[in-house]
Amino acid sequence: MLQTPSQADIVAALEIPVDFNFQLPDPEDEEIKEYDFQEQLDVVWKVCERFDLQTDIWRGRVLRAVRDREKQGGEGRGAGFLNWLKNREITKSQAYALIQLANSADTLLAEGNLDPDSINNFSKRAFVETAKSAPEVQRMVSEAAQSGDRITRREVKQLSDEWTAMSSELLPDEVKEKATEGGLPPRHLAPLVREMEKLPDSHLQEIQREVAESPDVDTVKALTSTSRNLSKYLDSAAQVQTLRRASIDMEMALEEALRLDCLSTASDLVKQATNLEQTVGKLYTTWKRLGNLADRLYVDTGASNPHLRSLLTCLDSLTNETIEVQLDDGGERTIRLKVITEGDT
Structure with missing residues (x-):
């Protein structure tokens, strides 16, 4: 009201x-x-x-x-x-x-x-x-x-960063002391805190140890990037059905990625896997919907409607089990996808 x-x-x-x-x-x-x-x-x-x-x-x-x-x-x-x-x-x-x-x-x-x-x-x-x-x-x-x-928005963000950094229990005392002395700007600490808040406790200790040993801007920026990639990796890995069905030790894979300094690549990999699975699911739903609409229109029309029948014939390349799409106007690049479904009732 x-x-x-x-x-x-x-x-x-x-x-x-x-x-x-x-x-x-x-x-x-x-x-x-x-x-x-x-x-x-x-x-x-x-x-x-x-x-x-x-x-x-x-x-x-x-x-x-x-x-x-x-x-x-x-x-x-x-x-x-x-x-x-x-x-x-x-x-x-x-x-x-x-x-x-x-x-x-x-x-x-x-x-x-x-x-x-x-x-x-x-x-x-x-x-x-x-x-x-x-x-x-x-x-x-x-x-x-x-x-x-x-x-202004700048003052609000500055106060928000200071409060986020100094009130967080995730940052070691050494880091807060350095920030209080003016040697570590809160605007760099706040993003690190926000990324650390997304991580489970098991992944925080190493980050806290590193930032306590080297409480400087470069270390904070590097750990912020690492925390962000780590969060993306964990979130994406949990969503990929293909990985959930397999007996893969994702924690060990994560440790290896950290050791080889390729966490960003591994994070992008599982993220793209998530996107692909979701895209396939949406593709299948759209393909089924298109096929149902084509079947309904075919029933509602007859030989006396040649233009509608031509429309349906033209769309056969999208409604058949083998989907065919040309990626350019010249037809030089064509993608064919075969839809094979199991478990349909």
């Missing part, structure tokens, strides 16, 4: 200038110093961002009200909501992005993690990024905004 806006919300929205007849500096005026030129443009840009953010929040609230109203008394199929969007030339994805922004704003305000008076200190992207962050980060960002600081 759409919440009634508070008096503070209304006042904050009305405080935004509605006169956009800005006096921009003349780019050809050589008497204006570069610093002053950039500063004047930045002031105008910030006003536009403030207006854009507040407007989109309210547009999201309006769209949410339209959607919820239909849920309450409409047919439940969303036709009225979609028509409302169509009349205003708003796509469905744009609408739900605005609704998400409004939900984030209301959540931040309701939980007390954001002062309504400080919203105008945010850029739009910074506000969205804050809404996605952990509650601890939201509080830090809100405190900075309330103190009058200009909050």
